[in-house]
Amino acid sequence: MSRQSYTPYRGYVIEIRTSRTITLSLHGVGPRYKVSWTVCCGSRADASVGRFSERLVFVSEAEAIEYAENRAHTFIDGVLSQASENFAGDAVSGCGAKSAG
Numbered sequence: 001m002s003r004q005s006y007t008p009y010r011g012y013v014i015e016i017r018t019s020r021t022i023t024l025s026l027h028g029v030g031p032r033y034k035v036s037w038t039v040c041c042g043s044r045a046d047a048s049v050g051r052f053s054e055r056l057v058f059v060s061e062a063e064a065i066e067y068a069e070n071r072a073h074t075f076i077d078g079v080l081s082q083a084s085e086n087f088a089g090d091a092v093s094g095c096g097a098k099s100a101g
Helices: 061-086
Strands: 002-009 012-027 028-041 049-051
Touching: 002 049, 002 061, 012 061, 049 061
Parallel strands: none
Antiparallel strands: 002 012, 012 028, 028 049
16 A cells, blocks of 8 residues: 655655555554655656655654655755855755746
């Protein structure tokens, strides 16, 4: 069982995939969730900026998705910060393109 989620953020699209596994824990056998996420440039799914698979296992699917979204936002903010430094303070839009202005 796998679920996909797509959310836009600052000119990028975050694709989140979760998969359900059954694991043994101190409380017995139960479902756990693994998550991976991809950052794509705008609506172009073929323009992947980064692809990540988290090593953590989550108790709930919602927790896994929230974690991946936060990590992706941090990654995108870092990319945009680096791009803005490279352009010496010029306005930068999503996917590293300089905006007119």
